[in-house]
Amino acid sequence: xxxxxxxxxxxxxxxAAPLVARSRSASLLRRYQVARLRALLRHTYQTVPFYRRRxxxxxxxxxQFRTLDDLRRVPITTKNDLRAAAESDAIAADxxxxxxxxxxxxxxxxxxxEVRFTWxxxxxxxxxxxxxxxxxGLRLRDLxxxxxxxxxxxxxGLMERLGILRYRAIHAFQPRNAIREALLKERPDVIRGxxxxxxxxxxxxxxxDRALIRPRWISTDSEKLxxxxxxxxxxxxxxxxxxxxxxxxxxxxxxxxxKSNHYHVLDSSVVAEVLHEGIPVLPGESGxxxxxxxxxxxxxxxxxxxxxxxxxxxxxxxxGAPNSCLSEVYxxxxxxxxxxxxxxxxxxxxxxGIYPLCPYLSxxxxxxDAAASIVVKLQPSAGVRLPPEQLETARSRMTRELAEDGVxxxxxxxxxxxxxxxxxxxxxxxxxxx
Numbered sequence: 488x489x490x491x492x493x494x495x496x497x498x499x500x501x502x503a504a505p506l507v508a509r510s511r512s513a514s515l516l517r518r519y520q521v522a523r524l525r526a527l528l529r530h531t532y533q534t535v536p537f538y539r540r541r542x543x544x545x546x547x548x549x550x551q552f553r554t555l556d557d558l559r560r561v562p563i564t565t566k567n568d569l570r571a572a573a574e575s576d577a578i579a580a581d582x583x584x585x586x587x588x589x590x591x592x593x594x595x596x597x598x599x600x601e602v603r604f605t606w607x608x609x610x611x612x613x614x615x616x617x618x619x620x621x622x623x624g625l626r627l628r629d630l631x632x633x634x635x636x637x638x639x640x641x642x643x644g645l646m647e648r649l650g651i652l653r654y655r656a657i658h659a660f661q662p663r664n665a666i667r668e669a670l671l672k673e674r675p676d677v678i679r680g681x682x683x684x685x686x687x688x689x690x691x692x693x694x695x696d697r698a699l700i701r702p703r704w705i706s707t708d709s710e711k712l713x714x715x716x717x718x719x720x721x722x723x724x725x726x727x728x729x730x731x732x733x734x735x736x737x738x739x740x741x742x743x744x745x746k747s748n749h750y751h752v753l754d755s756s757v758v759a760e761v762l763h764e765g766i767p768v769l770p771g772e773s774g775x776x777x778x779x780x781x782x783x784x785x786x787x788x789x790x791x792x793x794x795x796x797x798x799x800x801x802x803x804x805x806x807g808a809p810n811s812c813l814s815e816v817y818x819x820x821x822x823x824x825x826x827x828x829x830x831x832x833x834x835x836x837x838x839x840g841i842y843p844l845c846p847y848l849s850x851x852x853x854x855x856d857a858a859a860s861i862v863v864k865l866q867p868s869a870g871v872r873l874p875p876e877q878l879e880t881a882r883s884r885m886t887r888e889l890a891e892d893g894v895x896x897x898x899x900x901x902x903x904x905x906x907x908x909x910x911x912x913x914x915x916x917x918x919x920x921x
């Protein structure tokens with residue numbers, strides 16, 4: 488890769504991102520975004536054939552970009568668009584593909600995607616993530632344990648030898664008792680993990696275990712954090728849970744505010760839009776996320792839709808942070824239920840019926856197994872029997888949501904609800920994904 492010209496400038500302004508992320512000025516954040524976008528769009532138009540064709544087809548030239556509103560003139564890019572493009576078209580012409588760091592996405596939509604970064608881009612995104620968890624309270628000498636499905640090899644670097652930013656990965660595919668033993672051995676100051684992996688430990692932790700495993704806080708990511716999972720994890724470990732909305736393509740998109748529970752968009756790294764049929768939604772409305780990664784220059788992602796449904800938040804969080812906000816991260820758009828009447832619903836609307844059963848549950852899953860049939864699977868905690876009266880109340884509440892759609896709903900009490908083959912747990916499954 489050419490380390491002069493645009494890449495040198497990109498590295499310089501990218502290095503400023505953590506400082507901008509700490510700013511309390513909304514104006515500074517927006518000016519930074521506009522400056523980065525202007526340079527990124529020009530670089531992309533000049534070096535990436537895939538985007539140059541799309542810009543030309545839309546009648547857009549980067550010189551026309553002045554404000555964030557001008558970004559709407561750029562076409563949306565989907566995962567399928569990028570999968571269909573030849574690698575030589577989607578990577579900057581002045582970049583050596585052989586020197587890029589490559590990651591494969593989890594493929595929860597059924598079609599995995601490869602994402603590519605330069606060494607600097609990859610490290611910058613990691614640094615921005617580290618800054619997020621530092622704001623949650625990470626200390627230099629803390630030991631972090633991550634219960635993850637693809638931990639990779641452990642490397643002891645200089646920081647580790649100095650006892651700074653220590654990190655241990657614990658494989659989540661191993662038996663629960665092995666995970667428990669690893670946490671007892673390490674006694675981490677901070678725990679990170681998928682919500683399903685952490686909540687699965689709750690029933691095997693004794694009071695003695697809880698007295699020894701005492702993290703100050705816990706972060707979750709990569710999977711929908713349900714209210715049930717949050718409640719169980721916080722009760723089991725006696726620590727607050729903070730959710731981080733991330734993806735392989737750009738690392739952190741947004742992180743949950745400890746004061747308001749809104750998600751602060753990491754504006755120094757991404758420009759996030761919430762769209763319904765291509766039109767920006769109002770605060771409190773739901774739509775599909777599109778983001779532009781400000782630090783992906785080798786393989787740009789501009790107005791890229793990862794396939795997530797979110798709710799637009801207020802212009803500013805009540806905590807005083809200048810970041811743009813999301814109020815809710817629902818999950819994948821392919822988990823939406825399309826009913827025979829044509830009505831489209833998100834399965835979270837059934838949670839009102841499940842909430843009273845939460846004290847008795849280990850896990851639940853809502854499945855649309857046919858267009859006119861929905862199954863609610865309930866996995867009780869070990870040794871617990873679900874109260875019949877509350878089951879009937881739950882059934883009645885959830886059925887009311889379907890009264891005018893001709894859709895049947897049944898409840899199944901099961902011994903186990905398995906995770907996906909990639910280790911993640913999906914609390915919702917639409918008919919198209921069954």
